[in-house]
Amino acid sequence: MSRINFMPAFxxxxxxxxxxxxxxxxxxxxxxxxxAVTANISIRINGDITLMFNAFETAAAIAAFVIGIVxxxxxxxxxxxxxxxxxxxxxxEISVAIVIMMIMSVAGILIASLGSSMxxxxxxxxxxxxxxxxxxxxxxSLSPVIVFLETLIWxxxxxxxxxxxxxxxxxxxxxxSKIWKVVAAIGLPVLLLVILPTVLVKNLPxxxxxxxxxDSFSDPWTGIRIGLGNSxxxxxxxxxxxxxxxxKPALK
Amino acid sequence: xxxEIRNVSKSFGSTxxxxxxxxxxxxxxxxxxFGNNGAGKTTLFNIIANRIYPSSxxxxxxxxxxxDNDHALGKIFMLCDANLYPDDMRVKRxxxxxxxxxxxxxxxxxxxxxxxxxxxxxxxxxxxxxGYASIFRIxxxxxxxxxxxxxxxxxxxxxxxxxxxxxxxxxEKYGKHPCTIIISTHLIQEVSAxxxxxxxxxxxxxxxxxSRDELLSSGYTVSGPAALVDEYTIGxxxxxxxxxxxxxxxxxxxKPEADDLPEGLEAGSFDLQEYFIQLMNxxxxx
Numbered sequence: 028m029s030r031i032n033f034m035p036a037f038x039x040x041x042x043x044x045x046x047x048x049x050x051x052x053x054x055x056x057x058x059x060x061x062x063a064v065t066a067n068i069s070i071r072i073n074g075d076i077t078l079m080f081n082a083f084e085t086a087a088a089i090a091a092f093v094i095g096i097v098x099x100x101x102x103x104x105x106x107x108x109x110x111x112x113x114x115x116x117x118x119x120e121i122s123v124a125i126v127i128m129m130i131m132s133v134a135g136i137l138i139a140s141l142g143s144s145m146x147x148x149x150x151x152x153x154x155x156x157x158x159x160x161x162x163x164x165x166x167x168s169l170s171p172v173i174v175f176l177e178t179l180i181w182x183x184x185x186x187x188x189x190x191x192x193x194x195x196x197x198x199x200x201x202x203x204s205k206i207w208k209v210v211a212a213i214g215l216p217v218l219l220l221v222i223l224p225t226v227l228v229k230n231l232p233x234x235x236x237x238x239x240x241x242d243s244f245s246d247p248w249t250g251i252r253i254g255l256g257n258s259x260x261x262x263x264x265x266x267x268x269x270x271x272x273x274x275k276p277a278l279k
Numbered sequence: 280x281x282x283e284i285r286n287v288s289k290s291f292g293s294t295x296x297x298x299x300x301x302x303x304x305x306x307x308x309x310x311x312x313f314g315n316n317g318a319g320k321t322t323l324f325n326i327i328a329n330r331i332y333p334s335s336x337x338x339x340x341x342x343x344x345x346x347d348n349d350h351a352l353g354k355i356f357m358l359c360d361a362n363l364y365p366d367d368m369r370v371k372r373x374x375x376x377x378x379x380x381x382x383x384x385x386x387x388x389x390x391x392x393x394x395x396x397x398x399x400x401x402x403x404x405x406x407x408x409x410g411y412a413s414i415f416r417i418x419x420x421x422x423x424x425x426x427x428x429x430x431x432x433x434x435x436x437x438x439x440x441x442x443x444x445x446x447x448x449x450x451e452k453y454g455k456h457p458c459t460i461i462i463s464t465h466l467i468q469e470v471s472a473x474x475x476x477x478x479x480x481x482x483x484x485x486x487x488x489x490s491r492d493e494l495l496s497s498g499y500t501v502s503g504p505a506a507l508v509d510e511y512t513i514g515x516x517x518x519x520x521x522x523x524x525x526x527x528x529x530x531x532x533x534k535p536e537a538d539d540l541p542e543g544l545e546a547g548s549f550d551l552q553e554y555f556i557q558l559m560n561x562x563x564x565x
Contacts, residue, residue, distance in 0.1 A: 031349045032349035032350070032353055032380075035379045035380045036380075038379060039376060039379055039380075043365070101365040101366075104363040104364070104365075105363060105364060105365060105368075105376070107328075107329070107330055107363065108357075108363040108364070109376075109377065109379075109380035109381070110328075110349065110352035110353040110354075110355060110356070110380065110381075110425075111349055111352065111353075111380070112329065112346075112347035112348060112349050112352055113347055114347050115349050270347075271332050273330065273331040273332075274325075274330040274331070274363065276361030276362050276363055277362050277363065277364070277365070277366055277405070
């Protein structure tokens, strides 16, 4: 019989992750506010300016990727020290990541709205979400609630996908021997950026054309599906890497 | 109620660290796990605490396998010199985190002990010296009240005064909250008076698993002029022998017969550390 001790592990992982995320959100809030205030001052001085600003989603995706890389090893070590098995440690880590990525998604929309409301009423100054810049027709044609929900899910899947990619890379390097780390460090970018695109273009040109087509970009659900698929693949890969991983101490 | 290690083997590449180990640590009591460097003590502890998986065999705690089992693993606390705490974690936060996972963790007692040992709780764990890092881990181990406590080199880098304090506190803890304690250390002499059971491991094999008293009464030493000792040991079960100048000490199994001891020879009882050294010398020469 195997029983899991989920809640303490979840609480610990949440506490260790939320501090960094809170600092990140604060910085993004300040940047957006500074941009809005600067736009206001520029308009007063220069009369008219054109500004389209969005920084949150890209920065948040990078932050999610970094969280995926750095959090798992430290959390895992401490959880094992405190009698938590690998399965519970992994479950708590991804549960916390899901909650954190949802918080970041909501925060992104709120920060963009705040920036937009701080900017003067000028049609040439647009501070908004990345979703609004990518899918302006949907923003105009759909109800605000649907747009809000789609933005939320779209952002969430981007962050979650970035998190799982970081998690997988971190665990892969954790498990590999020194020589294989070097091989992976060179081989992985070559595989993803050279070999895979070449093979896809040669064998599945229809898929490549679709991914980079107007059709694909006109529908946020394509991105959401790709993000979900990526998260599942890297999530399962991460579990396979961690399930029997030896616990190595931190370097002092 | 026990920790049971059944047919456990572990290999690291071509090195066999543990070779089909079978041992049981019953509930209650303090056991000593002794062995030379590289004998497999830490590997055995790491397998019990599920930090590494065995190549074959299984570990059970109160009948439950420890493999990825929080319930069984929650009954064990392992102290070792490897730092598993985050680089930026401070001592006080580590104490608080411990209380998150172990409901019986006595935070107040931990803070009291930190004061007694002179450990500053606002310091980062990663910045602690070897001695204070040991103190930090000792404090957690003494304050966490679990049924099974594994102490791997608990007094590493500690001065004599703090080692003495630790042994006193360990006995105090054992008196207040009886549990199963397994100590692995090279300072056999210092823990000799504390332990009930002795497990000796060599090259991944358990070569002795006996109660301390049984083990110490299972043999005796004879010392004196080398020629006399050699003469006396003929036909007797010698465990090992050591010469220094013209003098020799031999460890023998069984009990000495008082009338049988020639003049000039002196019989003595085993001392655990001496026994261990003699056993290792004897085994090594085989």
